Amino acid sequence: MNAIILSIGDELVLGQTVDTNSAWISQQLASVGCDIVAHMTVGDDQHAVEQAIEESVGRCDTLIISGGIGPTEDDLTRQALAAVMKTPLELHPAWIDHMRTIFTKLGREMPESNKIQAMIPRGATIIWNHAGTAAGIDAPFQSGDQKTTCRVFVMPGVPREMKAMFARDVLPHISQLTGGAAIVSRTLHTFGLGESTVAERLGELMKRGRNPSVGTTVAGGLVSLRVNARFASSEEATRQAGISREACQVAMGDLIFGEDADTLALVVSRLLKAGKSADASSAAGEARVLTVATAESCTGGLLAKLLTDIPGSSAYFTQGWVTYTNKSKYERLGVNEEVINVYGAVSEPVVDAMAKNARRLARSDFALSISGVAGPDGGSATKPVGTVCIGLAYATPGSAARGDARFAESTTAVKTFQLHGDREMVRLRASFMALTMLRYHLLNKSLPF
Amino acid sequence: MNAIILSIGDELVLGQTVDTNSAWISQQLASVGCDIVAHMTVGDDQHAVEQAIEESVGRCDTLIISGGIGPTEDDLTRQALAAVMKTPLELHPAWIDHMRTIFTKLGREMPESNKIQAMIPRGATIIWNHAGTAAGIDAPFQSGDQKTTCRVFVMPGVPREMKAMFARDVLPHISQLTGGAAIVSRTLHTFGLGESTVAERLGELMKRGRNPSVGTTVAGGLVSLRVNARFASSEEATRQAGISREACQVAMGDLIFGEDADTLALVVSRLLKAGKSADASSAAGEARVLTVATAESCTGGLLAKLLTDIPGSSAYFTQGWVTYTNKSKYERLGVNEEVINVYGAVSEPVVDAMAKNARRLARSDFALSISGVAGPDGGSATKPVGTVCIGLAYATPGSAARGDARFAESTTAVKTFQLHGDREMVRLRASFMALTMLRYHLLNKSLPF
Numbered sequence: 083m084n085a086i087i088l089s090i091g092d093e094l095v096l097g098q099t100v101d102t103n104s105a106w107i108s109q110q111l112a113s114v115g116c117d118i119v120a121h122m123t124v125g126d127d128q129h130a131v132e133q134a135i136e137e138s139v140g141r142c143d144t145l146i147i148s149g150g151i152g153p154t155e156d157d158l159t160r161q162a163l164a165a166v167m168k169t170p171l172e173l174h175p176a177w178i179d180h181m182r183t184i185f186t187k188l189g190r191e192m193p194e195s196n197k198i199q200a201m202i203p204r205g206a207t208i209i210w211n212h213a214g215t216a217a218g219i220d221a222p223f224q225s226g227d228q229k230t231t232c233r234v235f236v237m238p239g240v241p242r243e244m245k246a247m248f249a250r251d252v253l254p255h256i257s258q259l260t261g262g263a264a265i266v267s268r269t270l271h272t273f274g275l276g277e278s279t280v281a282e283r284l285g286e287l288m289k290r291g292r293n294p295s296v297g298t299t300v301a302g303g304l305v306s307l308r309v310n311a312r313f314a315s316s317e318e319a320t321r322q323a324g325i326s327r328e329a330c331q332v333a334m335g336d337l338i339f340g341e342d343a344d345t346l347a348l349v350v351s352r353l354l355k356a357g358k359s360a361d362a363s364s365a366a367g368e369a370r371v372l373t374v375a376t377a378e379s380c381t382g383g384l385l386a387k388l389l390t391d392i393p394g395s396s397a398y399f400t401q402g403w404v405t406y407t408n409k410s411k412y413e414r415l416g417v418n419e420e421v422i423n424v425y426g427a428v429s430e431p432v433v434d435a436m437a438k439n440a441r442r443l444a445r446s447d448f449a450l451s452i453s454g455v456a457g458p459d460g461g462s463a464t465k466p467v468g469t470v471c472i473g474l475a476y477a478t479p480g481s482a483a484r485g486d487a488r489f490a491e492s493t494t495a496v497k498t499f500q501l502h503g504d505r506e507m508v509r510l511r512a513s514f515m516a517l518t519m520l521r522y523h524l525l526n527k528s529l530p531f
Numbered sequence: 532m533n534a535i536i537l538s539i540g541d542e543l544v545l546g547q548t549v550d551t552n553s554a555w556i557s558q559q560l561a562s563v564g565c566d567i568v569a570h571m572t573v574g575d576d577q578h579a580v581e582q583a584i585e586e587s588v589g590r591c592d593t594l595i596i597s598g599g600i601g602p603t604e605d606d607l608t609r610q611a612l613a614a615v616m617k618t619p620l621e622l623h624p625a626w627i628d629h630m631r632t633i634f635t636k637l638g639r640e641m642p643e644s645n646k647i648q649a650m651i652p653r654g655a656t657i658i659w660n661h662a663g664t665a666a667g668i669d670a671p672f673q674s675g676d677q678k679t680t681c682r683v684f685v686m687p688g689v690p691r692e693m694k695a696m697f698a699r700d701v702l703p704h705i706s707q708l709t710g711g712a713a714i715v716s717r718t719l720h721t722f723g724l725g726e727s728t729v730a731e732r733l734g735e736l737m738k739r740g741r742n743p744s745v746g747t748t749v750a751g752g753l754v755s756l757r758v759n760a761r762f763a764s765s766e767e768a769t770r771q772a773g774i775s776r777e778a779c780q781v782a783m784g785d786l787i788f789g790e791d792a793d794t795l796a797l798v799v800s801r802l803l804k805a806g807k808s809a810d811a812s813s814a815a816g817e818a819r820v821l822t823v824a825t826a827e828s829c830t831g832g833l834l835a836k837l838l839t840d841i842p843g844s845s846a847y848f849t850q851g852w853v854t855y856t857n858k859s860k861y862e863r864l865g866v867n868e869e870v871i872n873v874y875g876a877v878s879e880p881v882v883d884a885m886a887k888n889a890r891r892l893a894r895s896d897f898a899l900s901i902s903g904v905a906g907p908d909g910g911s912a913t914k915p916v917g918t919v920c921i922g923l924a925y926a927t928p929g930s931a932a933r934g935d936a937r938f939a940e941s942t943t944a945v946k947t948f949q950l951h952g953d954r955e956m957v958r959l960r961a962s963f964m965a966l967t968m969l970r971y972h973l974l975n976k977s978l979p980f
Binding site: 094095096097098100102105108109110111112118120121122123124125130134137269278281288289290297299300301308378382383384386389390393395399403404405406407409410413414443444457458500502503504505506507 | 540542543548550555556558559561567571572573583586602603605636637639642645662689833835836839840843856862863892906
């Protein structure tokens with residue numbers, strides 16, 4: 083059981099609107115075990131739509147079309163479908179009545195142009211639209227020699243109307259046709275290693291033809307693993323996806339920081355909220371939320387922004403400094419100008435002092451500091467663009483003052499990284515690396531790079 | 532001259548990632564007068580990729596492929612293309628050397644698996660990738676009977692790498708092939724008004740069928756106007772686009788803050804660098820770069836991050852505070868706890884004090900402050916989610932001490948806004964509104980909302 087998804091609209095093919103319908107429909111189809119052969123997009127051109135339908139019906143069991151069934155002259159999907167089916171369009175009186183009711187409620191006369199929306203190819207059935215005037219079409223396609231059969235569903239292009247119609251009246255049919263088979267997907271996120279190194283670690287798991295399959299995707303500075311399990315039942319697919327996920331976990335270890343919608347900041351926030359820490363506070367048996375402060379130079383607030391993306395972040399994030407100039411590093415965080423002169427603003431002694439002083443001023447459990455060369459300018463032979471120093475200050479074990487680790491002396495871990503990418507990517511990777519340093523600290527493990 | 536855009540990746544066909552590449556490529560192609568026949572998407576399956584290439588090369592002059600040229604086993608685009616071209620893959624030594632250099636810089640050995648990235652079909656040319664290890668491919672396709680010819684370009688699927696490669700090495704070829712006829716597009720950005728209000732202001736300019744056409748797009752908190760002029764020559768298209776752009780400018784006035792790749796922060800940075808200001812410093816005839824500091828609560832560093840997105844931002848951005856807790860507002864920026872208790876942390880007196888004190892401590896020309904309810908929780912009847920107070924501190928005219936406006940007394944402009952959207956959108960709009968307040972101040976105009 084497989085499907086092709088066809089989207090119709092000039093705004094799509096011209097790139098003025100990003101097609102989000104196809105991705106959504108794909109996810110829905112996959113969830114009931116329907117394979118997706120391809121997505122196609124053509125403009126509001128009857129010949130192009132006819133050609134796309136003709137090519138598709140021979141290559142799939144189900145063709146899912148969205149768009150081109152509005153009331154205007156550039157909506158030509160129903161005409162194209164009728165032409166390919168070699169059958170005339172017929173008026174569907176019940177839908178005419180329904181549209182009249184809609185317009186009466188709006189206190190308006192139904193424009194003549196809307197009548198076309200009640201026309202469907204002979205032999206097809208109307209799919210009710212509970213949110214608009216564009217009725218859907220459920221058409222059984224059969225070639226003259228009866229060799230090719232395909233079930234064609236036509237839906238509106240407006241995402242809200244399409245989704246309601248698909249969920250209510252299309253998906254149940256498809257689910258029945260696939261007879262219970264399902265694809266279950268899991269996405270696991272890693273940060274810090276390149277895609278090829280991740281692939282090497284996964285080894286046999288990524289072998290082509292394996293089921294569940296394991297693939298990698300690079301996006302937003304992360305390398306993510308996708309596990310897709312395709313089995314006869316949803317239970318078996320879920321079980322098998324779970325087994326492969328475990329295998330990925332074994333291969334990658336703590337480099338996998340989260341799944342699906344998890345972000346690095348979210349995962350760190352969970353660890354802070356759990357109060358799991360190897361520092362003085364947990365030794366003292368406290369179970370409060372741990373807090374973090376930030377002191378940023380090249381990332382210019384991005385690290386704090388990531389930490390506060392999460393609702394309720396005030397529980398663990400107290401405050402942050404963006405000390406962009408050398409002067410502000412001294413005035414705000416007491417970083418000795420002498421230290422900056424000797425070692426440079428991008429140096430381990432500087433981030434060491436930034437983290438220590440930020441932690442002391444904020445009286446937080448942790449402070450993260452970043453100073454680097456984000457580029458495109460400012461690089462040198464010894465500190466090229468991408469050189470980033472990161473500091474993590476935490477309570478020196480056993481030094482808690484007044485029984486509160488937040489008043490304890492600081493110990494710092496500092497490290498220099500060579501990150502690649504453009505300014506935006508270096509800033510993002512630097513922030514991710516800082517979060518990763520804190521994450522490993524909270525896991526009580528040492529950083530693997 | 533026309534093109535088909537083919538995107539390759541399981542994550543796309545399964546709907547786990549929305550394909551944004553195709554829309555972007557379409558816009559670029561349209562800009563040089565290249566028609567787009569269709570978009571297609573298939574998974575990481577060599578047979579499916581071969582079939583898609585085979586079908587496409589017969590239907591278009593140019594086939595633009597993105598995705599499937601990474602170093603892992605599920606990257607099969609190069610193999611599929613070679614199969615359709617009936618030609619072997621050949622090693623490209625220069626690219627191997629280039630990849631080795633990249634890995635050497637990262638202090639790592641090049642994994643064996645990356646070698647495949649230097650293989651291209653015989654007869655094809657490599658397209659240099661300045662941002663990654665996936666080289667592109669420029670292949671002239673010709674069928675055995677020479678009836679079908681098509682120029683095939685293969686690019687990485689990673690949007691950043693794809694865009695850089697396309698702009699630099701693909702678009703110029705296509706532009707040459709379209710030989711004159713052109714669509715010239717201009718994008719004008721506005722912030723602060725809703726889409727329907729913008730459309731009302733534009734009136735007749737948005738009429739269907741008009742050439743140049745004017746449309747609106749909502750994205751990333753902005754409402755942008757697209758002017759598309761399609762004419763027989765690039766000169767005429769450019770001229771006509773310019774006339775319609777002027778008409779948009781007249782209709783929208785200063786609400787249009789920039790064009791194309793302009794961001795609000797970039798536009799503000801230009802004004803700061805130009806030193807144009809109605810404050811004491813310009814009155815004194817100084818021509819130095821004006822500086823700004825930030826004091827943020829609900830935006831958590833986002834405003835500072837936007838200001839430092841721009842290379843060379845240290846010229847105008849000095850430092851920022853993320854005072855997330857009430858305590859930090861007091862300890863860092865001297866916001867009286869009494870004021871917070873009486874008016875609440877989200878109030879005009881609080882952002883007034885935040886801005887004033889940030890400006891004084893940073894000795895900057897301006898300081899922007901933000902405190903609001905980003906949600907999803909924390910709203911109340913009087914201050915629902917989306918309530919945001921913004922402050923702008925600037926030198927009181929005529930009060931410059933020691934001849935330097937940065938030491939002058941502060942005057943503040945404070946305002947409360949009701950912004951809509953989810954947490955991410957409220958934070959983004961709040962930051963944009965702060966930049967807009969500064970922008971209008973620098974333009975010496977009053978805020979239109």
